[in-house]
Amino acid sequence: MTGHGLHLTESGSGPAVLWLHGYTMDSTLWRPLWELLPGWRHIGVDLPGHGGSGPCPPGLTLPRLADRLAQVAETTGARRVAGLSFGSTSALQLAMQHPELVHRLVVAAPTLAGTANEPAAEQRYKQLMMLYRMTGPGEQLTDLWMASPPDIFRGTESHPELRASVRRTVLRHRWAELADGSMDTLTAHRHTRADLRTITAATLAVVGTEDMPAFTxxxxxxxxxxxxxxxxxxxxxxxxxxxxxxxxxxxxxxxxLR
Incomplete structure (x- = not known):
């Protein structure tokens, strides 16, 4: 299913919830959680350049992405939004920009646009760009991305089936943003404290005890x-x-969400 240029995956019936995945992932990874949340119409959105969605358009900014997500929310009737890692960045922007559309908000491993990132994550992104130029997408790029530090995927080491599923998903990622710089444009926006105070949705931030300090x-x-x-x-x-x-x-x- 496609909505406003974004691939949507649906499951269940009931009030609609939009789910926004992390960087290099897609909506297929939500299935185990959705099975534990009956009574909802789960709508997974593949973000631009991810999963079944098309490439990230040149010049796409975070506010423009939020407008596209708002169109999905309007079309589907979803007034609840959950985002993980980079998906939480998009969810926060949607809640700031279109407060009338987001009544309940979940942000896991909350990631604010323009705030200081983990130094190891910034270094890894530079390494990914260099390796992409040499090898293109594939297993080498996937394994480098999932290696620690940074500890983005360390928690999956205790869950072998999940780690294998995440690795299969990352292997499908096209990595075009490493060539065209579209991710840099998308993440150039900055969330301020004043922006955060405009959020009217009932908000739940979810963080793991073993997550990196920036996200805590x-x-x-x-x-x-x-x-x-x-x-x-x-x-x-x-x-x-x-x-x-x-x-x-x-x-x-x-x-x-209730």
């Missing part, structure tokens, strides 16, 4: 700036809490 700090920043924001800390979990331990977060997510 982001969760605390959201708690302090977004009116009524709550933080759910998931024990023994890394950067991908919704994927690593779906059984540990499902009940809290269901309560919040």
């Amino acid at each position: 700090a982001n969760a605390e920043l959201l708690r302090g700036e977004v009116p009524g924001c709550r933080v759910l800390t998931v024990p023994d979990t890394g950067h991908l809490p919704l994927l690593e331990r779906p059984e540990a977060v499902a009940e809290a997510l269901a309560a919040h």
